[in-house]
Amino acid sequence: MPRTAEAKQHIREEQRAHILEAAKRIFARKGLAATVDDVAIEAGVSHGLAYRYFANKEAIFSALVKQALQAPSADQQRVWDMPGTPGERLKWLLSAFVESRRHPEAFLLLGQVLSSQTAPDELRELVRKQSQDLQSTLRQLIVEGQETFEVVAGDPDQLVRAIFACVDGLTRWAVYDPEHYQEHFPDANIFLRLLQP
Amino acid sequence: MPRTAEAKQHIREEQRAHILEAAKRIFARKGLAATVDDVAIEAGVSHGLAYRYFANKEAIFSALVKQALQAPSADQQRVWDMPGTPGERLKWLLSAFVESRRHPEAFLLLGQVLSSQTAPDELRELVRKQSQDLQSTLRQLIVEGQETFEVVAGDPDQLVRAIFACVDGLTRWAVYDPEHYQEHFPDANIFLRLLQP
Structure with missing residues (x-):
């Protein structure tokens, strides 16, 4: 069964929130020295997926x-x-x-x-x-x-x-x-x- | 009149204390990113003089x-x-x-x-x-x-x-x-x- 647009949107929101939660732990620990890679590893997602949601680490930090x-x-x-x-x-x-x-x-x-x-x-x-x-x-x-x-x-x-x-x-x-x-x-x-x- | 050994010792102690006071302000502000040069500038002494009292910035920080x-x-x-x-x-x-x-x-x-x-x-x-x-x-x-x-x-x-x-x-x-x-x-x-x- 193909996913509806709504279900896809829901997954996207959950992924974004999950990445932000991981980023919160990383930035709290490392401050602005943290990288997008650190965040991706902490979240257990690929480097590429992290970049789909955030252009750079500054965007993550700001969010x-x-x-x-x-x-x-x-x-x-x-x-x-x-x-x-x-x-x-x-x-x-x-x-x-x-x-x-x-x-x-x-x-x-x-x-x-x-x-x-x-x-x-x-x-x-x-x-x-x-x-x-x-x-x-x-x-x-x-x-x-x-x-x-x-x-x-x-x-x-x-x-x-x-x-x-x-x-x-x-x-x-x-x-x-x-x-x-x-x-x-x-x-x-x-x-x-x-x-x- | 030549300086006595005691007077020289006194000057050395004062210089060391003066450099440490300047270093305290610098390290409080910049943390371990501070350099011996930063300290020398803040203390208004030459780079060389600072090194006469402390081998490196780690020695200053430790003191x-x-x-x-x-x-x-x-x-x-x-x-x-x-x-x-x-x-x-x-x-x-x-x-x-x-x-x-x-x-x-x-x-x-x-x-x-x-x-x-x-x-x-x-x-x-x-x-x-x-x-x-x-x-x-x-x-x-x-x-x-x-x-x-x-x-x-x-x-x-x-x-x-x-x-x-x-x-x-x-x-x-x-x-x-x-x-x-x-x-x-x-x-x-x-x-x-x-x-x-």
């Missing part, structure tokens, strides 16, 4: 970075639409922020965009912009939470910086000691204490 | 890493010799740990040893060992502090991991945004709340 920005961006949007006090919304956002790091590959990639001298400016701007948006969101919720006495008093910029440091630092463990990353991964409630009055 | 390990190692020793309850000693160590990161270069170097695939195994082992010693020290103080009810209850390994994440994450800011690193640097008291009962 990965854009994918990695989606979830945090959706979380950030959601926090403004949800009911509850500032403290409750902050708690939700911070927990989502910490929990997302249990799977660190996407965040390792975003970190590489910021620290690499060879990442394209366009991607660096995208990542920076999202980080700044997230900082602004956190800062605003902290200020509102201080007004309702749900958040500890103090310089909100220092509190934002402390939270970002903690959450970014979590993924560093994945670089230093990838095998034991999941072990002892801290509960989000530990970090919520940073803001407790 | 820097060993220097960077000294202060944390001394802090760790001191915490066992000091008087006070476990909670008080923990507070001292944690504050020293956070405050040391205001000058991030040394810690960026240590991070590079752990994440680089080209750092010598001998150095990687030294850095790993110190990190593990510091984790053990923190863990023991946390357990003792839980017994005296000075530290929040909970899995001590998760607490150690959370603290390390926060402190390591602080130095990431120095990679992403070196110009604004000192601005909004969080007060150590913010991080002490992670352990508050």
Whole structure:
């Protein structure tokens, strides 16, 4: 029975997603030094098949970075639409922020965009912009939470910086000691204490 | 008046220290991709003078890493010799740990040893060992502090991991945004709340 166009399209989408998953692991490990061949080997597909979906490694890297920005961006949007006090919304956002790091590959990639001298400016701007948006969101919720006495008093910029440091630092463990990353991964409630009055 | 041997020795020590200071900035920025020439230019000395003190860039890197390990190692020793309850000693160590990161270069170097695939195994082992010693020290103080009810209850390994994440994450800011690193640097008291009962 010949495959329908729809079935073919479905296979293509699955193959592309499969290659991207493999690429995420490779780029998280090797950074921009990774090659299309590395990705093809990790995905268990031929060199030629990988090139059918992506013109070069820059295209793969760019697709990965854009994918990695989606979830945090959706979380950030959601926090403004949800009911509850500032403290409750902050708690939700911070927990989502910490929990997302249990799977660190996407965040390792975003970190590489910021620290690499060879990442394209366009991607660096995208990542920076999202980080700044997230900082602004956190800062605003902290200020509102201080007004309702749900958040500890103090310089909100220092509190934002402390939270970002903690959450970014979590993924560093994945670089230093990838095998034991999941072990002892801290509960989000530990970090919520940073803001407790 | 001819220089005495002592005066010459003093000049040599100062020159070596000056070259190492310049090297610290360069290696923190460029990692192991830095060259002896980069270091000489940053230090404002000739290529030849730099080579009089260090055989190659590996020798400079190794001297820097060993220097960077000294202060944390001394802090760790001191915490066992000091008087006070476990909670008080923990507070001292944690504050020293956070405050040391205001000058991030040394810690960026240590991070590079752990994440680089080209750092010598001998150095990687030294850095790993110190990190593990510091984790053990923190863990023991946390357990003792839980017994005296000075530290929040909970899995001590998760607490150690959370603290390390926060402190390591602080130095990431120095990679992403070196110009604004000192601005909004969080007060150590913010991080002490992670352990508050």
